[in-house]
Amino acid sequence: xxxxxxxxxxxxxxxxxxxxxxxxxxxxxxxxxxxxxxxxxxxxxxxxxxxxxxxxxxxxxxxxxxxxxxxxxxxxxxxxxxxxxxxxxxxxxxxxxxxxxxxxxxxxxxxxxxxxxxxxxxxxxxxxxxxxxxxxxxxxxxxxxxxxxxxxxxxxxxxxxxxxxxxxxxxxxxxxxxxxxxxxxxxxxxxxxxxxxxxxxxxxxxxxxxxxxxxxxxxxxxxxxxxxxxxxxxxxxxxxxxxxxxxxxxxxxxxxxxxxxxxxxxxxxxxxxxxxxxxxxxxxxxxxxxxxxxxxxxxxxxxxxxxxxxxxxxxxxxxxxxxxxxx
Amino acid sequence: xxxxxxxxxxxxxxxxxxxxxxxxxxxxxxxxxxxxxxxxxxxxxxxxxxxxxxxxxxxxxxxxxxxxxxxxxxxxxxxxxxxxxxxxxxxxxxxxxxxxxxxxxxxxxxxxxxxxxxxxxxxxxxxxxxxxxxxxxxxxxxxxxxxxxxxxxxxxxxxxxxxxxxxxxxxxxxxxxxxxxxxxxxxxxxxxxxxxxxxxxxxxxxxxxxxxxxxxxxxxxxxxxxxxxxxxxxxxxxxxxxxxxxxxxxxxxxxxxxxxxxxxxxxxxxxxxxxxxxxxxxxxxxxxxxxxxxxxxxxxxxxxxxxxxxxxxxxxxxxxxxxxxxx
DNA sequence: ATGAAAGCGCTAACAC
DNA sequence: GTGTTAGCGCTTTCAT
Numbered sequence: 284x285x286x287x288x289x290x291x292x293x294x295x296x297x298x299x300x301x302x303x304x305x306x307x308x309x310x311x312x313x314x315x316x317x318x319x320x321x322x323x324x325x326x327x328x329x330x331x332x333x334x335x336x337x338x339x340x341x342x343x344x345x346x347x348x349x350x351x352x353x354x355x356x357x358x359x360x361x362x363x364x365x366x367x368x369x370x371x372x373x374x375x376x377x378x379x380x381x382x383x384x385x386x387x388x389x390x391x392x393x394x395x396x397x398x399x400x401x402x403x404x405x406x407x408x409x410x411x412x413x414x415x416x417x418x419x420x421x422x423x424x425x426x427x428x429x430x431x432x433x434x435x436x437x438x439x440x441x442x443x444x445x446x447x448x449x450x451x452x453x454x455x456x457x458x459x460x461x462x463x464x465x466x467x468x469x470x471x472x473x474x475x476x477x478x479x480x481x482x483x484x485x486x487x488x489x490x491x492x493x494x495x496x497x498x499x500x501x502x503x504x505x506x507x508x509x510x511x512x513x514x515x516x517x518x519x520x521x522x523x524x525x526x527x528x529x530x531x532x533x534x535x536x537x538x539x540x541x542x543x544x545x546x547x548x549x550x551x552x553x554x555x556x557x558x559x560x561x562x563x564x565x566x567x568x569x570x571x572x573x574x575x576x577x578x579x580x581x582x583x584x585x586x587x588x589x590x591x592x593x594x595x596x597x598x599x600x601x602x603x604x605x606x607x608x609x610x
Numbered sequence: 611x612x613x614x615x616x617x618x619x620x621x622x623x624x625x626x627x628x629x630x631x632x633x634x635x636x637x638x639x640x641x642x643x644x645x646x647x648x649x650x651x652x653x654x655x656x657x658x659x660x661x662x663x664x665x666x667x668x669x670x671x672x673x674x675x676x677x678x679x680x681x682x683x684x685x686x687x688x689x690x691x692x693x694x695x696x697x698x699x700x701x702x703x704x705x706x707x708x709x710x711x712x713x714x715x716x717x718x719x720x721x722x723x724x725x726x727x728x729x730x731x732x733x734x735x736x737x738x739x740x741x742x743x744x745x746x747x748x749x750x751x752x753x754x755x756x757x758x759x760x761x762x763x764x765x766x767x768x769x770x771x772x773x774x775x776x777x778x779x780x781x782x783x784x785x786x787x788x789x790x791x792x793x794x795x796x797x798x799x800x801x802x803x804x805x806x807x808x809x810x811x812x813x814x815x816x817x818x819x820x821x822x823x824x825x826x827x828x829x830x831x832x833x834x835x836x837x838x839x840x841x842x843x844x845x846x847x848x849x850x851x852x853x854x855x856x857x858x859x860x861x862x863x864x865x866x867x868x869x870x871x872x873x874x875x876x877x878x879x880x881x882x883x884x885x886x887x888x889x890x891x892x893x894x895x896x897x898x899x900x901x902x903x904x905x906x907x908x909x910x911x912x913x914x915x916x917x918x919x920x921x922x923x924x925x926x927x928x929x930x931x932x933x934x935x936x937x
Numbered sequence: 938a939t940g941a942a943a944g945c946g947c948t949a950a951c952a953c
Numbered sequence: 954g955t956g957t958t959a960g961c962g963c964t965t966t967c968a969t
Contacts, residue, residue: 284946286945286946286947287946287947287948288946288947296955296956297955297956297957298946298947298948298956299948299949299955299956299957299958300954300955300956302947302948302949303948303949303955306948308948308949311954311955312954312955313954313955316954316955328745330720330723330724331724331946331947332665332724332726332945332946332947333724333725333726333947334661334664334665334670334725334726334945334946334947335665335945335946335947335948335961336946336947336948337661337947337961338659338661338662338665338945338946338947338960338961338962338963339946339947339948339949339960339961340947340948340961341961343661345704345725352690353680353686353689353690353693354686354687354689354690354885356683356686356886359680359681359683359686360681362680362681362705363679363680363681363707366680366705366706366707367707370707370714375704375706375721375725376704376705377672377702377703377704377705378689378693378703378704378705379693379702379703380690380693380694380697387697393657394702396657397657397658397659397660398660398661398672398702399659399660399661418655504889532886532889535889536889558681559683559859559886562831562859562862562863562890563889563890563891564890564891611962613961613962613963614962614963614964615962615963623939623940624939624940624941625940625962625963625964626939626940626941626942626964626965627938627939627940629963629964629965630939630964630965633964635964635965638938638939639938639939640938640939643938643939658962658963659961659962659963660963661961661962661963662945662961662962662963662964663962663963663964664945664963665944665945665946665947665961665962665963666944666945666962666963666964666965667945667963667964668945
């Protein structure tokens with residue numbers, strides 16, 4: 284590998300001069316040397332060693348993003364938003380899948396610190412704070428799943444209570460009299476909040492909150508599928524508010540198997556607006572989150588923190604109902 | 611940030627000793643010192659500076675993965691397979707989205723070289739080789755989209771000719787007499803091959819190859835949708851072989867709009883077997899690629915190259931028809 | 938069993 | 954305008 288020293292030798296200058304030219308700090312460099320150096324750099328295909336540079340500069344222009352699973356449509360969109368924003372600002376992204384495991388999350392926090400990333404974007408696996416997190420003093424922003432933390436961190440979230448509240452109200456406005464709720468267990472704030480919004484809407488409309496109509500497991504298609512069987516064993520509903528779109532997919536599938544028509548017999552509303560919702564049958568009515576933007580803003584806020592520009596640390600983005608055919 | 615030197619001072623040893631202990635090169639270290647050092651490391655929460663280590667060792671334990679778009683279900687699965695495999699082997703992954711732009715691809719190749727990644731996994735944007743690629747002498751493996759390259763690289767692909775050949779034959783076996791093909795333009799080897807397989811099947815079955823029944827644009831839902839209108843303007847088909855599942859989604863949507871039933875009037879087969887295919891209406895019959903494994907194997911081969919174990923550089927993985935309801 | 942010291946490739950303060 | 958030099962935090966050879 285050719286180094287700055289070698290370029291310097293070939294150009295009959297010092298490596299300091301080469302460094303200045305390369306980095307555009309060429310105020311006091313003669314036009315002639317500048318040109319000569321640049322030519323040689325080009326000719327030799329010189330590529331600066333970013334590792335050496337990072338060691339000296341104490342910054343890597345790299346951020347880490349820890350999320351449960353890129354294969355999940357929601358998180359892949361967050362990741363894309365983040366990567367695009369990072370690229371625009373000259374940062375590079377290390378991708379870490381936690382598989383919702385706290386251990387893996389901790390492991391990655393550690394690795395990212397070793398790699399000296401300038402900042403970390405985290406979708407936390409659980410609600411409880413781990414020591415890893417508090418200890419880590421790299422700039423951090425939390426996306427999607429919020430978390431109580433002593434130290435200051437950025438937060439990019441939506442109002443989840445409001446989201447399911449609006450969703451449930453929408454179902455009620457469509458004439459539903461008996462509304463079920465299928466979602467994840469309350470292992471994190473987000474899941475808690477979504478349940479809360481559902482209950483709030485029922486309460487305000489004088490409808491009974493029936494534990495038999497609530498099925499909580501995880502944010503997966505399978506949960507939706509199981510949820511249908513659970514709900515219809517316990518009785519009957521004419522509307523289901525789903526904790527996310529994946530669950531809604533499973534619910535619709537389960538309903539089809541049971542020969543129950545959507546939306547005629549049971550209306551379904553999801554949450555997230557993942558990109559395939561509109562291709563489902565029936566196309567999914569859902570609560571839209573600006574998913575891509577979540578990732579984008581996470582990076583923007585993170586980089587502001589890194590570069591010490593002050594900026595709002597907490598952003599609550601808006602949700603809105605997207606009406607399609609399932610409700 | 612606390613350094614190895616500081617730990618050394620606290621433990622009354624040299625940094626050389628600390629280094630040896632940390633890295634398990636402690637054959638000649640007394641049990642007592644070893645313990646003492648480890649305790650202090652633990653107590654102080656010392657995290658080694660991986661950048662300094664990388665500079666010295668000339669390896670970063672990091673690989674770069676360049677793919678068109680993680681939001682695309684196919685590539686997010688490749689990415690997950692790759693990340694999981696990398697994690698198992700102690701490597702970390704830098705994610706780069708090229709958006710199918712050759713310029714961005716080149717830019718990333720450059721950045722990854724600066725970051726001194728140990729290897730690169732690439733899903734090339736186009737068929738032509740760019741100078742960037744030939745110049746780059748970091749170990750590389752190509753996934754999904756193959757490419758002619760002078761230098762030796764790993765390749766993880768499926769037999770695309772065979773894939774669409776099998777798909778088209780399947781349609782024929784189901785009684786289709788007039789089969790259309792909707793896919794991407796032949797900008798890369800993969801697209802060329804899939805078209806070839808389709809033509810081969812028709813030819814072998816004595817069926818006419820009608821340019822009006824072929825619509826080539828890109829590997830997107832929109833192309834599928836447009837393709838339907840194109841095909842049915844030009845005449846009529848009773849089966850459509852799609853270049854990938856995304857296209858199939860668009861085709862099914864277009865057909866629905868036109869009130870044409872699938873699979874009764876037109877049978878549809880996709881390619882890839884992305885994870886949502888089974889939730890479509892009707893569930894999608896398709897040519898399965900082992901997508902996750904593509905990513906996994908890419909990393910395995912790459913790391914073998916990096917670590918100079920010899921191994922098969924080229925892997926052709928199998929495809930198989932997954933029969934669901936659309937054909 | 939442990940330490941001193943060189944050096945990885947770069948930047949920046951300071952000297953000239 | 955340009956060069957000298959120290960030092961970023963680590964590993965490793967070689968000496969003791």
